[in-house]
Amino acid sequence: MTRAPIGILGGMGPEATILLQRKLVEAVPASDDRDHIPLLIDMNPQVPSRIVHLIDGTGEDPGPVLAAMARRLQAAGAVALAMPCNTAHYYAAAITDAATIPLLNMVELAVDRAAQMIGPGGCVGMLASPALRRVGLFDTAFQARGMSVVWPADEGKMLAAIRRIKAGDSYNEARQTLNTVSAELIGAGAVMQLIACSEFSIIADSVAADVIAVDTIDLLVDAIIAFSQANRTHP
Template identity: 55%
Template sequence: MNRSKAKRVVGILGGMGPEATILLQQRVLATVEATDDSDHLPLLIDMNPHVPSRIAHLIEQTGEDPGPCIGAMAQRLEAAGATALAMPCNTAHHYAQAVTSAVSIPFLNMVDLSVVKAASRMQPGQSIGFLASPAVQSAGVFDEALNKASMQAVWPEDGQRMLSIIREIKAKGPTAQARQTLGEAAHELTTKGATLLFVACSEFSLIARDLPKDFPIIDTVDVLADAIHDHTTANEVPL
């Protein structure tokens, strides 16, 4: 069935980090069965690698607040014609209010959407194991959504080890050491009673498909890609 061209376009708050933003583009691309360029979904992308460090602000408590910069990016994307916004950085969702208060268009909140998807697969009281930056844990990025869904969080014991492989991936790209460390963290979380694993760091999303396939996993970047697809195509009308 042919469909009219989508009139909606999602604006991407990107650059946190650049590879993760490109990965989101690839995942959005994969949501479409295309036979020609025009079948794909339009995106507006603000690729800004100069957003102040979320780690410096949340963990080291020495850096500039990224919120105003992220809010300004949101305003630029809305002015450019975006009909919704998305951000592929899990940690940056700590600053989601800076986005929503700056614009009048919807924000496709990757955190909330991912917890809703997990809740459809789990029973209340069960635990999600988080493969994420320690900043996600310390800032409580997922806490409100998990509480609403009556679900628990399980975290790796060594948060600094997780942070070190995030920095390694940012500096060197996916490495064998990063893959090994992420796999070991996944095993640790399953032994702690996690029913399902969240890949909740977009650097980890770059290597998530190398994780063992014998345990249920939700990659938050995949959830966001699906939400972008759904928003963009929601007003398409069969011809």
């Protein structure tokens, strides 16, 4: 049995893409190289800034660049697409319109997992980019399933932490921010919290104690493995 390649729309940021690859390698039971999942990775840090486009309202639309990446990956032989950047999922329609292969959508995966864990009436705390709060991507999806969402009060603090991680600075300040904000969300009623920024996935162990934390990168890893297993073919 052989595995068909999964196409990764990467580079947003590069370290988050490497994190996804490392988690995949660790998650697949393997006794030989051939047991691992083939990946076609378009590591493109030149994708226009999602933060600038969504928060500042300026800058180039990332959608056409992401669409071009999707077409390249499909032409190269990918049978499905994955993108380890939560905010870029705002442009998911541009990707799915450009390709005929499925996109393993982290927003949908997160909502499904929360519905399983806490169900209607539950409250989810968002550890994510303020850009996602502005566009309501997760809010709309959770509300459609009868769940509520609570966000950190200080958007500037969250944005500064994301930028520090992207810049490769010491993670100490960003870790403190994530821990403090996570504790605040507990106080707001969000015992289940969603790590929905791949920069925060890098420091996911910094959430407050006693939090049920779900990392969207982990959900994407699970989805890639499940898709790959279901689509294995005879050579």
